[in-house]
Amino acid sequence: MNPGPTPPEPAAGPGRLHVPGELEPIPGQLALPGMPPAAGTDGGTGGQLALPGLEFPAADARDGEADEDAELGAVAAELRGLDGDGSRMAAAIRGALDMLLDGQHTGRYRWDQLHKTEKTHAGTLVEIALARVLRLADGAALDYTIAGADVDCKFSHRLGGWMIPPEADGKLMLLVQASDEDGTWSAGLLRAAGANLRPAGNRDGKRALSERGRAAVCWLHARAPLQENALTRLPEADVAAIFAAGSGQQRVNELFRRAQRIRVSRTVVATVAMQDDYMKRVRGGGGARDQLRAEGIVIFGDYAGDQVLAAALGLPRPGPGEFVSARLAPRPAGAGAGPGEAGDRDYARFIRLAGADWLLASATDPAAPAPALPR
16 A cells, blocks of 8 residues: 655754654643644644743744734834844843842842832833833833834733733733843733733733733844843852851952852942942952952953953953952963863963963862952
């Protein structure tokens, strides 16, 4: 019996290459972002719907959505033209969150340390910050006018947690989400049409997105990196030890001892120092740079020379207003150009300071005073 033509291999999902011989997804399995959809199910999406807040459609699907809604497509094009890589939006969102936490005066650095009313105020701060950085005009009835369309801005700390007010029904929404815990932010556009919203609302008439609405978001930036808050990356014991130090200078010193090899922002320094002159606690002339050098710890800043030196050691490159600390050790004379004789240590990554070669210290290297970074 003729078995018929061999069916074509399923196409690879978004962001994933098809591997010959790879098993196809089991029908009905969860369709997570980045996984290929199972064919032959309702709408061709396959499997179950992704968990709420996890839907990030492929680029071609987003473009199709924009094509069906010319006004949405025009707004998306305008925003991409204003901030193609999302760096300006990311900086605005970071600044709004930092303003809300007000670490310099409160010592707070986590979302769950905010009061309920402050969390509600986050949306207003994000809306204002985006309008300022993108120079968006006020809307006629909603927040912005973009490409001639009224657009309302909604922020949520949780992906998918937006609540749409009655006055925005049928209007375009700029949906923004950011989380320090995840270290990511997202922004997308959606038409607040009836099918995209849940039928029932809260007592204020605000409605959450339906499953269809979450899947219909036209993402401008999905889970893009958010400038990290180093305090959220440290173990709780380290954070407790930092804040337990008696003075602002001692707290900043402890910060750079414990938060080594990661980016530390000015905001984190201000949060730890809780002083108006917090930057003085980092600089040379008596700050952490001088006080920690005796322990072999150097603090790279956003100077061009510091960035080059940090990169040469394989450290993160400090961005504007950022620092990266690391303990250095003298490079042994005659060390090889590749992994050294002692384990997998890489002697090839080193920098020359004050006429000597220095590399990242290991736990077994004794503390030795480090030279000052060139200025």
